[in-house]
Amino acid sequence: MPRVTVIMATYNYARVLPYSIRSALRQTFSDFELLVVGDHCTDESESVVNSIGDPRVRWINLPKNSGHQSEPNNEGLRQGRGELAAYLGHDDLWLPRHLELAIGNIDSGADFSYGLTEFVWPDERPPEFAPQELEYEPGMAVPPTSVVHRREMAIKLGGWKLWWELEEMHPDADLWQRMHMAGCRMRLLRMLTAVKFSAAKRKDVYAKQPVHEQAEWSARIESEPDFVAVELARMLVPSHDQAKSFRQSAGEFASDTFKRVRKRLWRFGLYRPPPPKKSRVEQFKEMRAFKGIKSDE
Numbered sequence: 001m002p003r004v005t006v007i008m009a010t011y012n013y014a015r016v017l018p019y020s021i022r023s024a025l026r027q028t029f030s031d032f033e034l035l036v037v038g039d040h041c042t043d044e045s046e047s048v049v050n051s052i053g054d055p056r057v058r059w060i061n062l063p064k065n066s067g068h069q070s071e072p073n074n075e076g077l078r079q080g081r082g083e084l085a086a087y088l089g090h091d092d093l094w095l096p097r098h099l100e101l102a103i104g105n106i107d108s109g110a111d112f113s114y115g116l117t118e119f120v121w122p123d124e125r126p127p128e129f130a131p132q133e134l135e136y137e138p139g140m141a142v143p144p145t146s147v148v149h150r151r152e153m154a155i156k157l158g159g160w161k162l163w164w165e166l167e168e169m170h171p172d173a174d175l176w177q178r179m180h181m182a183g184c185r186m187r188l189l190r191m192l193t194a195v196k197f198s199a200a201k202r203k204d205v206y207a208k209q210p211v212h213e214q215a216e217w218s219a220r221i222e223s224e225p226d227f228v229a230v231e232l233a234r235m236l237v238p239s240h241d242q243a244k245s246f247r248q249s250a251g252e253f254a255s256d257t258f259k260r261v262r263k264r265l266w267r268f269g270l271y272r273p274p275p276p277k278k279s280r281v282e283q284f285k286e287m288r289a290f291k292g293i294k295s296d297e
Helices: 014-025 045-050 070-079 098-107 151-156 171-181 212-223 227-236 246-267 280-291
Strands: 004-010 032-038 057-061 084-087 112-119 128-130 147-150 186-196
Touching: 004 014, 004 070, 004 098, 014 032, 014 045, 014 212, 032 045, 032 070, 045 057, 057 070, 070 084, 070 151, 084 098, 084 151, 098 112, 098 147, 098 186, 112 171, 147 151, 151 171, 171 186, 186 227
Parallel strands: 004 032, 004 084, 032 057, 112 186
Antiparallel strands: 084 147, 112 128, 112 147
């Protein structure tokens, strides 16, 4: 049995899969299975995955499209054989020591490990890093690509909920919160271990199928021995061009502080946000349209 089940949810983006899969296969920790779970893919994703030629990689395709990674992730949890579960976005990249460091974190007492993720934006904005907090707080956004947790704990809690079933939270934040409330020991790995290219920030990404960013960053990860140090330095010491004005920085600090206070009040039942102007289903449809997914898919 493999120690880790790596779950990669995907939908009709075959061109990007070789980059994300290669980032898994170059891990320094090799005792894993990689389940690439299609959300009823109708493109060449299956043939691309099967052409990898590594016995650790297995293709699964759902009979019906759910429109979100929740159902593919749940299928991966069900079919997985590993003690631990890890998630890798189909357009994201792991650094080579991601699994090694996360498993070390869990072997030292954690049930849920998450590292630093670098968010790469499609415009000229400098990258950002998440999470920004050193300790986990309920409702906190933790990118799934950075997470490794005990698989059975998520299964016992019912796994991932569908996006439109939740009033406010995203399914990942909801699952992490439920695991935390069930006594899961959450521990931040204070090391950069993943790079994320958010589809929610890339208009028509599923229609245009770009892979130039993954190709560029994958080449850097493979060829630059000081990649982690360089990227962490960019986070800690922004360049002159990236430096923000005092007014902008102060405004962002005030906004962030307000959000933190509001979140704490919400946790203790002292704050209830106003109802959204659009239903979750409407928000879900708009998000898919922005990404370039046709309404009939």
